Amino acid sequence: MRRPRHRLQRSAETRRGTERAARDGITINIDLAEELETLEALRSSGRITTARLGLRVNPGLPVFTARDRSFVQAHAAKQRSAKFGWPLDDGLAGHMAERISASGFSFETVHAHLNSQITDATLFLAALDPVLGFVASLRASGTQIRELNVGGGFGVPGMQRSKHGWWSALKATMGERLEDTPTRPSTWPPSPGLARRLREHGLDDLCIGCEPGRYLMSAGMVLVARVAGLKVLPEKQWVVIDAGLTSSHGGLRRAPSAALLSRRRELPVRDDDPDCTIGGPLCFEGDIVMDHARVPASLAAGDLVVLSDAGAYTVSRSTNFNQLRAAVAMRDGRDRTLVWRRETYDDVFCFSD
Known part of the structure; x- marks a missing residue:
């Protein structure tokens, strides 16, 4: 982190919280169109003059694997329709980026939270690839994105996510338990792999942020x-x-x-x-x-x-x-x-x- 800053990201923010964040120079990651409309209204009324904005996106790609393929299928579907972030594959993220750019507020950050208790660095990096491509396209169009926040969710050794779907439930009715395969988390953050992908997308100068809260505190x-x-x-x-x-x-x-x-x-x-x-x-x-x-x-x-x-x-x-x-x-x-x-x-x- 070369430029530490506070950030605000919740899927439902109050008007008072949004105004306070803007006044204090906190980067607000836009996850609802109404958040941007609130900021524009606050500026029109003279309550604020400017704001630092980011855009929260969702690549919609799976970050888990399991013996139960029905779990993997359900997980992939949930990733595509997640509450957090604007989807990258249907133009909604691009449309929202255009709205933020046109608002006149500072727009320098893209944020992506991929999930929680992620243990596979390969899947994590694969899910980030379209995010990096999106950032590169924003820069090419003239939007000076300076920071990518890759979120958190880095897996810790002391926890295991249950990975069961309808197939596991069916097996259980037959008296057969489909055991989870214990997973050991990758080394976090996967800096070498991420650095290589940044070079491939021409984003070597991009500031990378992350949110390793559980990873740092879980065992404490x-x-x-x-x-x-x-x-x-x-x-x-x-x-x-x-x-x-x-x-x-x-x-x-x-x-x-x-x-x-x-x-x-x-x-x-x-x-x-x-x-x-x-x-x-x-x-x-x-x-x-x-x-x-x-x-x-x-x-x-x-x-x-x-x-x-x-x-x-x-x-x-x-x-x-x-x-x-x-x-x-x-x-x-x-x-x-x-x-x-x-x-x-x-x-x-x-x-x-």
């Missing part, structure tokens, strides 16, 4: 939950814990590992231990932390479940739906600090006078 925290109880059903065994969607981003259900502790000692897991589903406390069928986990037969209520890779999104997306927010503590060697105290009912019912 764990989520500690307590076992509320176990429920053994004829077709499934549940381990119910006191943390779930209320305490973390739903992506935790993709975590491949959980340490199970009893009286502060880790319980060993054997291959013949029961396969369980670890679920959270909500009366909601989607509150699942791990679909499949080997759990020691000795696990009991009161034991602890320690889930890895909770460093990204966990705190910011926690809620008090069904229970109070948990505390956050930091440990560095022997130093221990309470970062965020446990929420109380007084916090919840603190109404304005």
